[in-house]
Amino acid sequence: xxxxxxxxxxxxxxxxxxxxxxxxxxxxxxxxxxxxxxxxxxxxxxxxxxxxxxxxxxxxxxxxxxxxxxxxxxxxxxxxxxxxxxxxxxxxxxxxxxxxxxxxxxxxxxxxxxxxxxxxxxxxxxxxxxxxxxxxxxxxxxxxxxxxxxxxxxxxxxxxxxxxxxxxxxxxxxxxxxxxxxxxxxxxxxxxxxxxxxxxxxxxxxxxxxxxxxxxxxxxxxxxxxxxxxxxxxxxxxxxxxxxxxxxxxxxxxxxxxxxxxxxxxxxxxxxxxxxxxxxxxxxxxxxxxxxxxxxxxxxxxxxxxxxxxxxxxxxxxxxxxxxxxxxxxxxxxxxxxxxxxxxxxxxxxxxxxxxxxxxxxxxxxxxxxxxxxxxxxxxxxxxxxxxxxxxxxxxxxxxxxxxxxxxxx
Amino acid sequence: xxxxxxxxxxxxxxxxxxxxxxxxxxxxxxxxxxxxxxxxxxxxxxxxxxxxxxxxxxxxxxxxxxxxxxxxxxxxxxxxxxxxxxxxxxxxxxxxxxxxxxxxxxxxxxxxxxxxxxxxxxxxxxxxxxxxxxxxxxxxxxxxxxxxxxxxxxxxxxxxxxxxxxxxxxxxxxxxxxxxxxxxxxxxxxxxxxxxxxxxxxxxxxxxxxxxxxxxxxxxxxxxxxxxxxxxxxxxxxxxxxxxxxxxxxxxxxxxxxxxxxxxxxxxxxxxxxxxxxxxxxxxxxxxxxxxxxxxxxxxxxxxxxxxxxxxxxxxxxxxxxxxxxxxxxxxxxxxxxxxxxxxxxxxxxxxxxxxxxxxxxxxxxxxxxxxxxxxxxxxxxxxxxxxxxxxxxxxxxxxxxxxxxxxxx
Numbered sequence: 001x002x003x004x005x006x007x008x009x010x011x012x013x014x015x016x017x018x019x020x021x022x023x024x025x026x027x028x029x030x031x032x033x034x035x036x037x038x039x040x041x042x043x044x045x046x047x048x049x050x051x052x053x054x055x056x057x058x059x060x061x062x063x064x065x066x067x068x069x070x071x072x073x074x075x076x077x078x079x080x081x082x083x084x085x086x087x088x089x090x091x092x093x094x095x096x097x098x099x100x101x102x103x104x105x106x107x108x109x110x111x112x113x114x115x116x117x118x119x120x121x122x123x124x125x126x127x128x129x130x131x132x133x134x135x136x137x138x139x140x141x142x143x144x145x146x147x148x149x150x151x152x153x154x155x156x157x158x159x160x161x162x163x164x165x166x167x168x169x170x171x172x173x174x175x176x177x178x179x180x181x182x183x184x185x186x187x188x189x190x191x192x193x194x195x196x197x198x199x200x201x202x203x204x205x206x207x208x209x210x211x212x213x214x215x216x217x218x219x220x221x222x223x224x225x226x227x228x229x230x231x232x233x234x235x236x237x238x239x240x241x242x243x244x245x246x247x248x249x250x251x252x253x254x255x256x257x258x259x260x261x262x263x264x265x266x267x268x269x270x271x272x273x274x275x276x277x278x279x280x281x282x283x284x285x286x287x288x289x290x291x292x293x294x295x296x297x298x299x300x301x302x303x304x305x306x307x308x309x310x311x312x313x314x315x316x317x318x319x320x321x322x323x324x325x326x327x328x329x330x331x332x333x334x335x336x337x338x339x340x341x342x343x344x345x346x347x348x349x350x351x352x353x354x355x356x357x358x359x360x361x362x363x364x365x366x367x368x369x370x371x372x373x374x375x376x377x378x379x380x381x382x383x384x385x386x387x388x389x390x391x392x393x394x395x396x397x398x399x400x401x402x403x404x405x406x407x408x409x410x
Numbered sequence: 411x412x413x414x415x416x417x418x419x420x421x422x423x424x425x426x427x428x429x430x431x432x433x434x435x436x437x438x439x440x441x442x443x444x445x446x447x448x449x450x451x452x453x454x455x456x457x458x459x460x461x462x463x464x465x466x467x468x469x470x471x472x473x474x475x476x477x478x479x480x481x482x483x484x485x486x487x488x489x490x491x492x493x494x495x496x497x498x499x500x501x502x503x504x505x506x507x508x509x510x511x512x513x514x515x516x517x518x519x520x521x522x523x524x525x526x527x528x529x530x531x532x533x534x535x536x537x538x539x540x541x542x543x544x545x546x547x548x549x550x551x552x553x554x555x556x557x558x559x560x561x562x563x564x565x566x567x568x569x570x571x572x573x574x575x576x577x578x579x580x581x582x583x584x585x586x587x588x589x590x591x592x593x594x595x596x597x598x599x600x601x602x603x604x605x606x607x608x609x610x611x612x613x614x615x616x617x618x619x620x621x622x623x624x625x626x627x628x629x630x631x632x633x634x635x636x637x638x639x640x641x642x643x644x645x646x647x648x649x650x651x652x653x654x655x656x657x658x659x660x661x662x663x664x665x666x667x668x669x670x671x672x673x674x675x676x677x678x679x680x681x682x683x684x685x686x687x688x689x690x691x692x693x694x695x696x697x698x699x700x701x702x703x704x705x706x707x708x709x710x711x712x713x714x715x716x717x718x719x720x721x722x723x724x725x726x727x728x729x730x731x732x733x734x735x736x737x738x739x740x741x742x743x744x745x746x747x748x749x750x751x752x753x754x755x756x757x758x759x760x761x762x763x764x765x766x767x768x769x770x771x772x773x774x775x776x777x778x779x780x781x782x783x784x785x786x787x788x789x790x791x792x793x794x795x796x797x798x799x800x801x802x803x804x805x806x807x808x809x810x811x812x813x814x815x816x817x818x819x820x
Contacts, residue, residue: 019696130697132550140542143717272682286714287540294700304696307553
């Protein structure tokens, strides 16, 4: 029998127990022996519920029980998760986590401890919920040099942008609706500012580069500045606006990474990823593009990924299967050197402005107009460096209403 | 050093050598030791090419060399592939294949020999080319009961249907174009009759049921009867016509399986899978829907999947990692008991026919008309059993022009 201790009985923790209860027989067959949740650490008692006699209030009970081979950390946040996970690994217990903050901050160290102890530290659920992207990168796409990852990694913002587009609604209104439906937190900052997606692309960047990538180093822009009018321009141009997390390799092991709203065309498979769904496009130098699509969050999809990791660990109790990444931080390339097109919205008339704009952005730019709006227009720049866009746009800072990157990742 | 023998230097075989040459350094790092193609079995000599000194003409050379740990079978077809693969496994050499015919026909036996010898028989490339669906089913989605798999598993037919839709073209014209572009064989039967997709869904069905599923038992209908007019109706109804392979579990381990053209709505993620791309939607009882999307064929994507399997085998030289399926054949449920809607095209006028059609197909059916066609109309049935549709449609056999299943899998 494989005995597991679950740290935290919140949404994901109760999902993990539900998955093991529902599919336990099949899971036991896959492992080769039964899987048993022996303890659940929570400060509440859950009196009168079926888990009542599994609840413990002291982490020590789990840590010191030699029968516990796998610890499942679903507390979220850095502390006490980090302390508990580290102690578990040092005690020779494999760990599964769904905690992106923990993995983004301490992944390298925890993977290294797991390796030293010939056990495993797995975290499939920390990126893309139910989408099995991490194991695919580690075990399926091993013949390829991964050149680029583009992901819709946050369901809340994707739901909001889809709603704005479909209902022709303003940001504030869809945020309110998303909060009412429970898709967005009361304090929505982590989602709408892009921080959540940023931690996830940092984890994927660490995996493909083999080095710690700090999420604080990734240029990150949320969706708070996106308006109904921007979406109207995008529609007119045949684009959708998506919050995309990009990690792109160039010149060997140099990485560009960015999280920002992008205008995405319908040739790109993520154009069709709407609502709360997530997707990750992986470009391999041999494989070409492959996309992984599914529920990026939610109790059961996330729990399914956690339990999938438990099965993997149970089958590899003393066999380290996860590649490490080095603790030395990879210095990302300056985002100012990334090249792409920008969609720019300008106050005024094309007639009055075109000569000056062409002087700075090239003679081939063409105006885009919205029906019934004669007080502004838009245009798309040629491919230029982010830094160049910044310096040039400063010249027009009094008349530029907004700018959105157009898919061309470099 | 891991030494590999490659059987066959055709498209996939030369791709395998190219992948190992291009990414060899990285691949060697992942394995922990260098990967070397020692022999290539082919009847040609390839004189003057870089592989000249690796070419052998006798399988015995590979079989009897104790340095060869992994045999890569990319010959295609049943013989001599089956004999070579079986002998290799019995000699304690792990085998990788891209050969769907071989796996569909002899998978159970070959997996069992591999298990007995504590080696591996892997075949990721046999389904969906570069899409890592087999390893996902075996190692990531292990917490789930897989309830359904719906796949676009054949790029040729998907290309043809996309072309018919986009260019408003007839079947014969797009087939000719696909043949000219090299997407379709001169004898296109295996693709257009659905046989290729059928072998692939048989393999996936075996994986999720744990039993041999014979492709001959799967109801299989190709795209040869699909016309421009059918596509016009589909467009009018907001559908696309896709050749979909379905395997659906119900009542425990009973499986329904079918390959046929379906009308697919835009809420279904495979609606957006166009051209030569493939996709597999997997529905887990906990995970919900996840989709895997990518190049279903092509030299390098297929070779990438083959080399990914080589890496897995090299890391698990004496550790069997692949679940088996039993050799006893799973009896599929009679396709006549599957339930779904049908789109039906009828010669004549709605006025003259509606009373009789409503008598047999229910009072709620409504006509669909195409602009400029007053000699025919269409309608969609309620959800009925395949068998019931057949008996009822016989009544109208003189006036029914075509019928296409509408997505509702049961």
